[in-house]
Amino acid sequence: MPIVFEGVSYSYTAPAKPKDAKKPRIKAKEASIPGERPAWGNAPDALWAIHDIDFTLEDGDFLGIAGHTGSGKSTLIQHMNGLIHPTLGRVLIDGTDIADKKAASRIRGKVGLVFQYPEHQLFAANVYDDVAFGPRNLGLPPDEVDRCVRDALAQVSLDFDSLRTASPFELSGGQQRRVAFAGVLAMRPSTLILDEPVAGLDPATRNSFLNLIAELHRQGLTVVLVSHNMNDLARLCNRVLVLKEGQQFALGSPQEVFAHADELKAIGLGVPSAQGLANRLVAQGVPLGDISAALSPRRTAANPEGATKRLYDIESLADELAALYKAQPAAGAIQPEETVHEGQAGGPYA
Ligand SMILES: Nc1ncnc2c1ncn2[C@@H]1O[C@H](COP(=O)(O)OP(=O)(O)OP(=O)(O)O)[C@@H](O)[C@H]1O
Ligand SMILES: [Mg+2]
DSSP: OOOEEEEEEEESSSSSSSSTOOOOOOGGGGOOSSSOOOSSSSSTTTEEEEEEEEEEEOOTTTEEEEESSSSSSSHHHHTTSSSSSOSOOOOOOOOTTOOOOOHHHTTTTTTEESSSGGGOOOOOOHEEEEHHHHHHHOOOHHHHHHHHHHHHHTTTTOOHHHHHHHHGGGGGHHHHHHHHHHHHHOOOOSEEEEEEETTTTOOOHHHHHHHEEEEEHHTTTTEEEOOOOOOHHHHSSSSSEEEETTTEEEEOHHHHHHOOHHHHTTTTOOOHHHHHHHHHHHHHOOOOSSGTTSOSSSSSSSTGGGGGGGGHHHHHHHHHHHHHHHOOOHHHOHHHHHHTTTTOOTTOOO
């Protein structure tokens, strides 16, 4: 079920009112966008929250979306399940424009959207009813609803028997978020869209959520993850989309996107911390690069980009530094005999 964005622009305030009131929206070819670049953002003359977005979310993708505050991330993902519709352009799911009501109802439940701080949307008197809300809305029979609720609570590691009658409001913040998450999983979506799902969680809860998301992806879900955390995006995603002022700034593999540290810095974004350290080491002359070329000068004909050709994580950077250290002991190693002083325990005179 690929989701295709075709020149999608969205304005919270309509750019022009169609003369014919029955005409719901302006077609792309009829519209004229004033100026070369549309006004953007929440300034008084603001127009486009996102502008001319063109990409395809493929089945099995783990797409990360990054961008500064107000860059349009939340606006963009709400187009993926038809919560809002493009002002210009189209969103196609399985080849059908989801502005079409019939098509939208077919995909209802297939694309699950977890908002930021989803626990704020808990509403039912008990956990069971909250998680069951979506499946019931899909019109599933009670025994099927029951299976959906049990499976979804198990997926988020919550105990069905002890929690089914509990009020969601008496649970801890982390548990509440799990319940909210279960409410989306209970619809058995094939695509899961998460808007900063680990914001505000403690490190252990955060990790268990990220592991759960990675596991759901391994099980076959297509995942879209909006995050400000470049380490998480580099570790989890196969593609990263970066937005700047509502427009597509970069789209590619984490390697491709994070190779452009300076450009990202210019729009207020960083690179994964291990990559940032690798870049600084390279800038200071440490010959990092492709592991096979680790001992040759960092920029060679075969490896003109040096370290930027690969994306480092903590493990790969540690491995490469260790390999460099072992291969060049004279360059940086501290010789044991130089550090041992007379009379020191373990020294030659002990
Ligand atoms: N309901 C709304 N009405 C009017 N303008 C809005 C509305 N929601 C968002 N905007 C504007 O649209 C632009 C994009 O907002 P959006 O919430 O998509 O950004 P974001 O990248 O998700 O930001 P953040 O990282 O802070 O969550 C911003 O200029 C914002 O002020
Ligand atoms: Mg947002």
